[in-house]
Amino acid sequence: MSDRGGSDIAAYLSAHWRAILLAVVATLAAGVFAAVIATLGEANRQRDRALDLQSHSFDVMLRTRALAETMARAEATLGRYVISADKRIGQQYSQEWQQAGQQIDRLAALTRDTPQQNRRVDALRAAYESRGEELSLIALSTQYKKNQQALSAYYAARDAVALRRTSDLLQRFLDSERMLLERRTAAAQATVTSSNRAAAVLAIFGAAIVLGAIVLGWLTIRAQTARSIAAAEAEDERERAELLEEAVRTTTEDLEAEARERASAEAKLRQMQTLDAIGQLTGGIAHDFNNMLAVVLGGIELAKRHRDDPGEVARHLDSATEGADRAAALTRRLLSFARAEALQPVAIEAASVIAGMSDLIDRTLGDLVTVEVRDESAGWQVFVDRHGLENAVLNLAVNARDAMDGRGTLTITAGHATLSEHQVDRCAAGDYATIAVGDTGCGMSEAVVARVFEPFFTTKPIGKGTGLGLSQIFGFVQQSGGAIAIRSAPGDGCTVTLYLPRHIAAAALGGETVDSAAAPDAPSARALDILVVEDDPRVLAATMGALEALGHRPVACADPLRAEAVVDDHGARFDLILSDVLMPERTGPELVADIAPRLPDAAVLFVTGFSGDAGEQGGLAGRHVLRKPFTMAALAAAIDAAVAVPPASEPIRSAA
Numbered sequence: 001m002s003d004r005g006g007s008d009i010a011a012y013l014s015a016h017w018r019a020i021l022l023a024v025v026a027t028l029a030a031g032v033f034a035a036v037i038a039t040l041g042e043a044n045r046q047r048d049r050a051l052d053l054q055s056h057s058f059d060v061m062l063r064t065r066a067l068a069e070t071m072a073r074a075e076a077t078l079g080r081y082v083i084s085a086d087k088r089i090g091q092q093y094s095q096e097w098q099q100a101g102q103q104i105d106r107l108a109a110l111t112r113d114t115p116q117q118n119r120r121v122d123a124l125r126a127a128y129e130s131r132g133e134e135l136s137l138i139a140l141s142t143q144y145k146k147n148q149q150a151l152s153a154y155y156a157a158r159d160a161v162a163l164r165r166t167s168d169l170l171q172r173f174l175d176s177e178r179m180l181l182e183r184r185t186a187a188a189q190a191t192v193t194s195s196n197r198a199a200a201v202l203a204i205f206g207a208a209i210v211l212g213a214i215v216l217g218w219l220t221i222r223a224q225t226a227r228s229i230a231a232a233e234a235e236d237e238r239e240r241a242e243l244l245e246e247a248v249r250t251t252t253e254d255l256e257a258e259a260r261e262r263a264s265a266e267a268k269l270r271q272m273q274t275l276d277a278i279g280q281l282t283g284g285i286a287h288d289f290n291n292m293l294a295v296v297l298g299g300i301e302l303a304k305r306h307r308d309d310p311g312e313v314a315r316h317l318d319s320a321t322e323g324a325d326r327a328a329a330l331t332r333r334l335l336s337f338a339r340a341e342a343l344q345p346v347a348i349e350a351a352s353v354i355a356g357m358s359d360l361i362d363r364t365l366g367d368l369v370t371v372e373v374r375d376e377s378a379g380w381q382v383f384v385d386r387h388g389l390e391n392a393v394l395n396l397a398v399n400a401r402d403a404m405d406g407r408g409t410l411t412i413t414a415g416h417a418t419l420s421e422h423q424v425d426r427c428a429a430g431d432y433a434t435i436a437v438g439d440t441g442c443g444m445s446e447a448v449v450a451r452v453f454e455p456f457f458t459t460k461p462i463g464k465g466t467g468l469g470l471s472q473i474f475g476f477v478q479q480s481g482g483a484i485a486i487r488s489a490p491g492d493g494c495t496v497t498l499y500l501p502r503h504i505a506a507a508a509l510g511g512e513t514v515d516s517a518a519a520p521d522a523p524s525a526r527a528l529d530i531l532v533v534e535d536d537p538r539v540l541a542a543t544m545g546a547l548e549a550l551g552h553r554p555v556a557c558a559d560p561l562r563a564e565a566v567v568d569d570h571g572a573r574f575d576l577i578l579s580d581v582l583m584p585e586r587t588g589p590e591l592v593a594d595i596a597p598r599l600p601d602a603a604v605l606f607v608t609g610f611s612g613d614a615g616e617q618g619g620l621a622g623r624h625v626l627r628k629p630f631t632m633a634a635l636a637a638a639i640d641a642a643v644a645v646p647p648a649s650e651p652i653r654s655a656a
Helices: 003-082 085-109 113-142 148-159 159-213 219-305 310-337 350-365 386-403 470-478 536-551 560-569 590-595 632-644
Strands: 344-351 367-376 383-387 408-419 432-438 481-490 494-505 531-535 553-556 578-582 602-610 626-629 653-655
Touching: 003 085, 003 113, 003 148, 003 159, 085 113, 113 159, 113 653, 159 219, 219 310, 219 536, 344 350, 344 386, 344 494, 350 367, 350 383, 350 386, 350 432, 367 470, 386 408, 386 432, 386 470, 386 494, 408 494, 470 481, 470 494, 494 602, 531 536, 531 560, 536 578, 536 602, 536 626, 536 632, 553 560, 560 590, 578 632, 590 602
Parallel strands: 367 408, 383 494, 531 553, 531 578, 578 602, 602 626, 626 653
Antiparallel strands: 344 383, 408 432, 432 494, 481 494
C-alpha cells in the first residue's frame, strides 16, 4: 500500500511538474511570440518612419531646386527688363522675385523640425533680401530711364557677394539635406537590422522551447508552432520585398521627375539667353542705324540750308551719301553674319590676298605691332569671296592686337595642307590652302577656346567688343566649305588657322561684281525703252528719275498684276524689264515668266534689297541682279551689262 501510494504520489508529482513545465513552456512561448510581434512591429514602424523622412527630404530638395530656378529666372527677367525697359517685364521680375520669397517661407515651414536647416533657411532669407536690395536698385535705375547705369550695375551684380552667398547657401542646404537623408536611412536600416537579429534570436529560443516541448510530448504543438513560424517568416519576407520594390519604384519616379525638371529648367535658361542675345543685337543695330540716319538726314538738311553755296551743298550731300553707304555696308555685314549674304567667289591665291592687305593691316594695328608675312602656299588657289576673306583676316589681326594689348609680333602665314576625313572639324579629305594668324599675346584656356565661336561671347571688357567677329568668320568659312582650328594656351599666344578647299579648275564658278565707283553716271549712248516694276512708290519715283537722267525712256508700273496691261498699252516695244524681286501677290521672277512671251527680245534686270534671295532657289538663275541701295553709276553699269548679253544665254550676275 505504501509502495502504491508512493507510486501514485510520484505520478502525481510527475504530472504536476509536467503541468508546471507545460505552463512554463506555454508562458515562454507566449512571451517569445509577443516579443517577435513587438520586434516586427517596431521594424515596420522604423521602416515607415524612414520612408516618411525620405519623402520629406526629397520634397525639401525639390523645393530648394525650384527656389534656385525661380531666383535665376527672376534675375534673367531683370536682365531683359534692363535691356528693353518694358514695364511689363519689370512687373514680371517683381512677381517672380516675390514668388522666390514665398518659396523660402514654404521651405522654412518644411524644415521647422530640423534646427540646423532652420538656421540655414534664415541665412538664405537674409542673403535673398540682400540680393533683392541690389536688384531693386537696378530695376529702379531702369524705371527712371538710367539704362546705362542699370546695365553696368546688372553686369556687376552677376559677380556680387550676395549672389555667390545665395548660391553657396542653396548648395549647402541641398548637401545638408542629402546628408540628413543618408543618416536617417542608415539609422532606420540599423534599427531594422537589429530587429531582424532580435527576431532571429527569439526564433532560436522559441525553437529551443519547442524542443523542450517535444521532450514533454508536445510533438504536435511543436510542429504547428514550427509551421506558424515558417509561415510568418515567409509572409514577412514577402512584405519586405514588396516594400523594397515600392521604395525603389518611388525613388526612380522621383529621380525621373527631377531629371525632367532639370531639363525643363535648362531649356528655359537657353531660351532666356537666346532672347537676351537677340535684344543685344537689336539694340546694337538700332544704335548704328540711328547714327547713320542722323548723318544722312543732317547732310540733307544742311544741303537745303546752303542751297545757294554749291560747294557746301556738294560737301553735305557727300556726307549724307557716306552715311547711306555705311548703312548699306552694315546691312551686308548682318546678312553675312546670318549666312544670308550671297557670296561672290572668285579663284584667288591666299598669299596674294595677304600681300594686298599688308598696308591696311599695318595701318590698322599700329607701329607697336610687328607684322611678319610668310608665303608657304606653293601657289595654291582657293575659290572664295575675296571681300569675305579679307574681312576674316583683318578681324583675326585686330583680335590678335587686342590679345597682345597693342604690342607684340603678329605672324600671318599662307600655307597648304592635305587632310584626312574629319581631321579638322568636319572637313572632307583633300587638299586645303591655309591662312594662319598667330600672335604673342595672353592666349586662351581650353574653356574659352570651346566658346569663342558663340555669338556675343567675348572676353573683352564691356564696350570693347560685341562677340560677333569670330562668329562671322566661322560663318564665312563654313559657307566656303572649310573649317577653323585654334591652338592656344594661357601665356603662350594663339594661332587661328583657316582651312579653305584648294581650287584647281581654271574657270570661275561665281558671278561678277560691277564696280559702282568706276561706272559712269553720264547718259547712255543708247536710249532704251524700259519697263520699271516696283511696288514702293518712293523707290519707283527715284528709279524713274535716275533712268530719265541717264537718257532712257522708262515706263512705270506700280502694281505687278498690271504689268501685262502696261506692256499691251505700249505696244510691247520694251528693250529691258527692270523689276523688284519681292512684291506682294506676285514676285519679280513670276512676273518675268508671265510676260516673257510678250517681250521675247527684252533683257531682264532684277533689283532687290536682300541679296540672299538672288540665287538659284529665288528664281533668278540666268538673270542680272542689282542690289539696293544703288547709285546711278551702278544702275547704268547694270543696265549696260544686262542688255549686252542675249537673254537666252545670260549667266547669273550680281551688281553691287
